[in-house]
Amino acid sequence: MTTTVIERKWHTTAEVAQMLGYGLSKTKMLVLTGEICSVKDGRNRRILPRWVDEYIERRAREAEMEWSA
Secondary structure: OOOOOOOOEEHHHHHHHHHHHHOHHHHHHHHHHHOOOOOOEEEEEEEHHHHHHHHHHHHHHHHHHHHHH
């Protein structure tokens, strides 16, 4: 018998806030301004893990550019 592990496909705004170490208000603002991509699913917003990764990578590049300037 094999066990299948189902990985989460979506994150809530609250989960993303916790992952990033941000407050919920800041994370919601990042979503509303489009800095973190999201999709509306009924009354909720859902965020793909890769969109969180893209945000982190973009912020890291911006920081590196500031340091090298």
